[in-house]
Amino acid sequence: MSGVPGVPGVPVDVLLRRIDPEVPVPVRAHPGDAGYDLVTTEAAELAPGRRAVLPTGISLALPDGYAAFVHPRSGLAARCGVALVNSPGTVDAGYRGEIKVIVINLDPEESVRFERYDRVAQLVVQRVEAVRFHEVAELPGSARADGGFGSSGGHAGAHHSYALKGQ
Numbered sequence: 001m002s003g004v005p006g007v008p009g010v011p012v013d014v015l016l017r018r019i020d021p022e023v024p025v026p027v028r029a030h031p032g033d034a035g036y037d038l039v040t041t042e043a044a045e046l047a048p049g050r051r052a053v054l055p056t057g058i059s060l061a062l063p064d065g066y067a068a069f070v071h072p073r074s075g076l077a078a079r080c081g082v083a084l085v086n087s088p089g090t091v092d093a094g095y096r097g098e099i100k101v102i103v104i105n106l107d108p109e110e111s112v113r114f115e116r117y118d119r120v121a122q123l124v125v126q127r128v129e130a131v132r133f134h135e136v137a138e139l140p141g142s143a144r145a146d147g148g149f150g151s152s153g154g155h156a157g158a159h160h161s162y163a164l165k166g167q
Ligand SMILES: O=c1ccn([C@H]2C[C@H](O)[C@@H](COP(=O)(O)OP(=O)(O)OP(=O)(O)O)O2)c(=O)[nH]1
Pocket: 070, 086, 088, 089, 090, 091, 092, 093, 095, 098, 099, 100, 101, 102
């Protein structure tokens, strides 16, 4: 194994176990892509508004200090209205179970069908930091302060009233 964790451009070595013996090892569509495509090992049909937990046939041992994030595929979202319920899903370094993808069909009218080995999501591996929290009575000031949730204005949909209750 040659990967040096944290050195840019050097791939990180990740142990992978195939639960489904025929499932392809995740690949990127192009060199440099962020996401490694995940397939479903089970066919499924989702009526409008329905969701499913799809198995991917793989489990991983990520190095400490890393996590993998299960992201949606934009093509499925744009063409079929398929989203991930918990987007992005978080795969912890210590998780040894099968990676699963929680899909939902947001199209109001059309069902969507997944065949075995269809690519349903993409896995992005990233470094994650551990933190030490230091409790204080007052936080240091900042330009944004407590502005959020549209405080800077000027976005599409501004004609809808979505002011938070009590603000
Ligand atoms: O899209 C996902 C999200 C999570 N997981 C797996 C890996 C992750 O390490 C574990 C737990 O996920 P998470 O912490 O999001 O779920 P939880 O509801 O907090 O469960 P737990 O109490 O087990 O942490 O489930 C997946 O396979 N796919």
